[in-house]
Amino acid sequence: xxxxxxxxxxxxxxxxxxxxxxxxxxYDEANVRTIPVKTASAEYSVIVGNNxxxxxxxRLAPYVGTSGRRVFVITSPQxxxxxxxxxxxxxxxxxxxxxxxxxxxxxxKRFAQVERLITEMISAGADRSSLLIAFGGGIVGxxxxxxxxxxxxxxxxxxxxxxxxxxxxxxxGGKVGVNLATGKNLAGAFHxxxxxxxxxxxxxxxxxxxxxxxxxxxxKAGIIRDAKLFRFMETQRDSILSRHAKALEQVIAASIRMxxxxxxxxxRESGLRMxxxxxxxxxxxxxxxxHYRKLLHGEAVAWGMLAALEIGxxxxxVTTAQAxxxxxxxxxxxxxxxxxxxxxxxxxxxxxxxxxxAGVRRFILPAGIGNSVVVENVTDTELNSSVAHMLxxxxxxx
Amino acid sequence: xxxxxxxxxxxxxxxxxxxxxxxxxxYDEANVRTIPVKTASAEYSVIVGNNxxxxxxxRLAPYVGTSGRRVFVITSPQxxxxxxxxxxxxxxxxxxxxxxxxxxxxxxKRFAQVERLITEMISAGADRSSLLIAFGGGIVGxxxxxxxxxxxxxxxxxxxxxxxxxxxxxxxGGKVGVNLATGKNLAGAFHxxxxxxxxxxxxxxxxxxxxxxxxxxxxKAGIIRDAKLFRFMETQRDSILSRHAKALEQVIAASIRMxxxxxxxxxRESGLRMxxxxxxxxxxxxxxxxHYRKLLHGEAVAWGMLAALEIGxxxxxVTTAQAxxxxxxxxxxxxxxxxxxxxxxxxxxxxxxxxxxAGVRRFILPAGIGNSVVVENVTDTELNSSVAHMLxxxxxxx
Numbered sequence: 001x002x003x004x005x006x007x008x009x010x011x012x013x014x015x016x017x018x019x020x021x022x023x024x025x026x027y028d029e030a031n032v033r034t035i036p037v038k039t040a041s042a043e044y045s046v047i048v049g050n051n052x053x054x055x056x057x058x059r060l061a062p063y064v065g066t067s068g069r070r071v072f073v074i075t076s077p078q079x080x081x082x083x084x085x086x087x088x089x090x091x092x093x094x095x096x097x098x099x100x101x102x103x104x105x106x107x108x109k110r111f112a113q114v115e116r117l118i119t120e121m122i123s124a125g126a127d128r129s130s131l132l133i134a135f136g137g138g139i140v141g142x143x144x145x146x147x148x149x150x151x152x153x154x155x156x157x158x159x160x161x162x163x164x165x166x167x168x169x170x171x172x173g174g175k176v177g178v179n180l181a182t183g184k185n186l187a188g189a190f191h192x193x194x195x196x197x198x199x200x201x202x203x204x205x206x207x208x209x210x211x212x213x214x215x216x217x218x219x220k221a222g223i224i225r226d227a228k229l230f231r232f233m234e235t236q237r238d239s240i241l242s243r244h245a246k247a248l249e250q251v252i253a254a255s256i257r258m259x260x261x262x263x264x265x266x267x268r269e270s271g272l273r274m275x276x277x278x279x280x281x282x283x284x285x286x287x288x289x290x291h292y293r294k295l296l297h298g299e300a301v302a303w304g305m306l307a308a309l310e311i312g313x314x315x316x317x318v319t320t321a322q323a324x325x326x327x328x329x330x331x332x333x334x335x336x337x338x339x340x341x342x343x344x345x346x347x348x349x350x351x352x353x354x355x356x357x358a359g360v361r362r363f364i365l366p367a368g369i370g371n372s373v374v375v376e377n378v379t380d381t382e383l384n385s386s387v388a389h390m391l392x393x394x395x396x397x398x
Numbered sequence: 399x400x401x402x403x404x405x406x407x408x409x410x411x412x413x414x415x416x417x418x419x420x421x422x423x424x425y426d427e428a429n430v431r432t433i434p435v436k437t438a439s440a441e442y443s444v445i446v447g448n449n450x451x452x453x454x455x456x457r458l459a460p461y462v463g464t465s466g467r468r469v470f471v472i473t474s475p476q477x478x479x480x481x482x483x484x485x486x487x488x489x490x491x492x493x494x495x496x497x498x499x500x501x502x503x504x505x506x507k508r509f510a511q512v513e514r515l516i517t518e519m520i521s522a523g524a525d526r527s528s529l530l531i532a533f534g535g536g537i538v539g540x541x542x543x544x545x546x547x548x549x550x551x552x553x554x555x556x557x558x559x560x561x562x563x564x565x566x567x568x569x570x571g572g573k574v575g576v577n578l579a580t581g582k583n584l585a586g587a588f589h590x591x592x593x594x595x596x597x598x599x600x601x602x603x604x605x606x607x608x609x610x611x612x613x614x615x616x617x618k619a620g621i622i623r624d625a626k627l628f629r630f631m632e633t634q635r636d637s638i639l640s641r642h643a644k645a646l647e648q649v650i651a652a653s654i655r656m657x658x659x660x661x662x663x664x665x666r667e668s669g670l671r672m673x674x675x676x677x678x679x680x681x682x683x684x685x686x687x688x689h690y691r692k693l694l695h696g697e698a699v700a701w702g703m704l705a706a707l708e709i710g711x712x713x714x715x716v717t718t719a720q721a722x723x724x725x726x727x728x729x730x731x732x733x734x735x736x737x738x739x740x741x742x743x744x745x746x747x748x749x750x751x752x753x754x755x756a757g758v759r760r761f762i763l764p765a766g767i768g769n770s771v772v773v774e775n776v777t778d779t780e781l782n783s784s785v786a787h788m789l790x791x792x793x794x795x796x
Contacts, residue, residue: 041439111513118585119578122750150585153575177551180517187516187548189587219575 013363037260039267042192057090071097074144075135106292117147137163138170145176149191159193164214167198168255173263213298215333221255227370231253275372277362278303285349289341310386312365333387339394343387420536435658437665440590445525455488469495472542473533504690515545526550529568535561536568543574547589557591562612566653571661593753615732619653625768627652674768676762678705683747687739708784710763737792741785
């Protein structure tokens with residue numbers, strides 16, 4: 001009662017159709033799951049499994065067709081040095097793709113790289129019928145997707161995410177784009193891939209810190225909409241962190257399923273899709289205030305979820321017991337690197353959040369475990385106090 | 399018969415639904431016509447009339463709404479110096495828009511300007527609910543539209559074209575974008591405006607050369623699909639060139655109607671919309687080969703139409719009499735500035751045309767007057783010979 005009397009709260013239940021069904025899983029062969037994504041403007045499959053790379057060319061056949069379509073790959077030097085042999089092995093000798101490189105790091109996720117990559121692709125013979133594969137982490141996916149969206153006003157592309165974060169989050173849903181000097185992801189497009197191939201095998205070479213950073217987005221998926229995933233991550237922590245393929249597959253498939261369902265209902269983030277931004281208001285602000293240098297995205301989101309959790313706890317959208325359970329799960333997938341940033345800098349940076357509308361700042365709050373609410377009336381005082389609380393946790397964990 | 403035996407020709411009749419109807423004109427008041435555009439993904443109005451500017455704010459009301467939506471204007475310094483007083487006069491003192499400038503010239507139609515404009519808009523408080531007005535010629539419309547497409551992955555915008563070319567062509571249909579160093583319009587998006595306001599009054603300050611350049615696109619509209627417009631431009635040449643408002647309105651409305659109809663049937667240029675590219679294969683090549691410095695776009699298209707006409711004449715898609723009539727009409731709206739460029743440079747530049755698919759070069763040819771065909775089998779010999787013929791005309795007109 002306190003909730004409805006005291007605050008204008010938009011619960012996700014009020015945004016979603018009542019008789020919603022989770023997309024069904026189809027199995028096309030051992031160890032490979034196909035999760036369908038169906039939005040207002042696009043329909044495609046996310047293929048999740050272990051060791052997909054050796055059969056990549058065969059799996060691309062439906063997208064390449066027989067019409068002499070040229071294939072281009074945008075990747076990072078690091079991923080390519082690890083996986084190029086496996087990647088190219090499945091391609092016939094006479095149809096090898098053209099490979100282009102995106103330099104690693106958020107500072108290169110900019111318009112200048114998009115322009116360079118488009119220019120290089122066209123110089124190498126790309127036209128509107130070309131197919132692009134974005135093979136790498138979130139930056140490669142975002143930049144590669146924006147290249148595909150913009151090259152001659154749009155060509156087909158495939159996401160082949162190589163990090164956990166990009167597998168569970170950025171490769172699905174069609175959001176692509178670049179940073180500005182003044183903020184992250186402030187320019188871009190909605191451009192859905194024709195397919196997503198999430199190969200769990202690729203995660204075996206992922207640095208430990210990046211694995212954990214990605215898992216924070218899966219924890220987010222559990223908090224906002226999937227209590228079963230949340231519990232699985234509580235009980236299977238050791239298997240997940242030691243990269244048991246089955247445990248990772250379970251986490252990744254559940255995270256993608258959740259995202260596919262949300263994006264299917266609200267493609268353009270006019271309602272339900274906003275819940276995916278739990279932890280992102282403060283998370284993005286932390287990244288901006290630390291110039292994208294100190295934290296991985298997932299780590300900033302983890303801190304941001306702790307701040308949102310504190311607002312939720314104070315407002316009563318979560319009980320103290322639930323808040324503790326969520327906090328414990330987040331720290332169980334740590335350590336989170338320390339933060340040296342002033343509360344005022346974070347609060348200031350939230351003013352530029354993309355979710356804001358005509359000056360109104362939006363927040364996603366957990367509503368128990370497995371549900372969430374969107375609120376528009378978080379005061380500066382509340383925000384200050386939640387950021388202060390978060391910074392206390394930062395200091396306590398040092 | 400010769401046509402069907404000798405060449406694989408795709409006529410627009412085979413691309414368009416059989417029972418096609420031209421969009422109906424609605425009149426909302428004296429001297430203002432509303433032409434509806436309805437595509438697979440968007441629905442909006444083109445408002446054509448004389449002296450729309452003084453009532454602009456009232457006309458924007460349906461798009462601005464009452465929710466405190468911020469209004470931004472991207473314009474050119476030249477247009478703004480001529481029309482800012484009239485533009486701003488209709489806005490209440492407390493809701494003046496924020497104005498940003500795009501420098502004039504194709505060399506500034508680049509990613510770097512899009513990035514700068516997005517950054518400036520966000521610094522000035524733009525968010526996803528902001529409304530952008532692109533007020534200027536084709537470059538302002540293309541860059542402004544791409545800014546609207548990309549800012550936070552897409553905001554609403556309005557086209558307010560100030561040149562004849564942008565009124566009859568680029569402001570309708572949602573094609574927006576930028577040039578690369580290596581070619582024109584090679585990057586961009588499909589992003590439809592919420593409305594287009596084509597104020598004929600703005601054309602009174604348009605340099606004579608630009609007026610004529612724009613009229614070549616209307617001639618194109620007549621050739622490919624509107625024999626009545628073609629005849630009107632033959633008989634009313636003097637009224638049109640002396641800018642009688644009624645004559646211009648007739649030409650502009652007919653051109654927009656034609657484009658609205660074509661774009662409504664084929665939004666993404668997978669079929670019928672290709673006919674709008676009559677003259678553009680060689681036209682773009684001329685622009686690229688002369689580094690976008692010698693000719694206005696409409697002038698390059700005029701030369702390109704003469705080249706396409708020569709291919710059509712040789713193939714028999716137009717009779718010699720029709721070819722002469724078309725040639726005469728084009729020259730009646732001249733003079734066309736001379737060209738100093740080698741045939742080989744033009745032919746080479748056509749290889750990078752956006753309409754090409756997997757190495758196949760597409761051409762639009764006039765099929766009589768008021769109809770057109772898309773062909774894919776223009777040989778290098780035919781192209782060379784048509785460009786040589788065009789260059790002969792260039793020399794003859796010097």
